[in-house]
Amino acid sequence: MEPADSPLEEHLRGHLHAVLERRAAQAGVLDVAYRTVDSPLGSLLLAATEVGVVRIAFERQDHDAALDELARVVSPRVLRAPARLDGTARELEEYFEGHRTGFDVPVDLTLAGGxxxxxxxxxxxxxxxxxxxxxxxxxxxxxxxxxxxxxxxxxxxxxxxxxxxxxxxxxxxxxxxxxxxxxxxxxxxxxxxxxxxxx
Incomplete structure (x- = not known):
């Protein structure tokens, strides 16, 4: 069993990830951003391209498998970058609270066809x-x-x-x-x- 990271190591890892996220976005190489959110249905994986929300996956669908599909079909440049999905997360929260009847976020249907x-x-x-x-x-x-x-x-x-x-x-x-x-x-x-x- 590996020892747990110290609070300082966790802070540094978080800081480095934030720098990576910011630089990827600035360089235009953040093709697919993702994050997870808690919901009454369990954990949801949210992913978006610059066009819009491209994937929402339930926990039972295996978040890692959903990320693998995005890397294969959309782009291998997939990064946890929560900020791009703030609007989607907010609208989902409003929906689950009973304050929203539809979604205004743009959608990318790259994963569908025909x-x-x-x-x-x-x-x-x-x-x-x-x-x-x-x-x-x-x-x-x-x-x-x-x-x-x-x-x-x-x-x-x-x-x-x-x-x-x-x-x-x-x-x-x-x-x-x-x-x-x-x-x-x-x-x-x-x-x-x-x-x-x-x-």
Whole structure:
């Protein structure tokens, strides 16, 4: 078992990381910034490019795996740089507190393509507190028979919460699957039903 770092060593490590973060941003080589935040659903990984939020991952999705995917698909220049995600963290906090019904942060959908983009576009238009069936999403996305593909697109949504795939339910009204787990989906739907926005 390794000895714990002293408070001075921790302070120096934090200072050096802050310098690295600042210099990377100044040099324009901070392609993907990330941070984690606590939420009622557990720890969330947030990542953003200069374009916008590119990834939100639940703890059960394995944050390290999400960072590896970003390094492979978007850029290997990935750095913990919380400041770029302050706005996203603040909006998520307001959402979980019941004071926000939608997200204003810019989104980067680099990790999605093809039919998935059409599905994500439909998801963004499902109102706060409303739900739509997988079949309904397929129809609005222009492919009424692509119900299974809608399920896959929801499961692989790179920015859940901001693009609300939790509002998609089965035709019988049951919640179905969710990247954050069915319990998380139920919690989100209940939160939206009981939110007192603006109060």
């Amino acid at each position: 039919f998935r983009l059409a599905v994500l576009d439909v998801l963004r238009r499902i109102g706060f507190g409303a739900t739509l069936s997988y079949a309904g999403v397929a129809e609005r996305a222009g492919s009424p028979r692509a119900v299974r593909a809608v399920g896959t697109a929801c499961a692989r949504n790179p920015v859940p919460l901001v693009v609300p795939c939790h509002r998609v339910v089965r035709s019988d009204g049951s919640v179905g699957e969710y990247a954050g787990g069915p319990q998380a989906k139920r919690l989100l739907l209940a939160l939206e039903r009981g939110a007192k926005v603006g109060g």
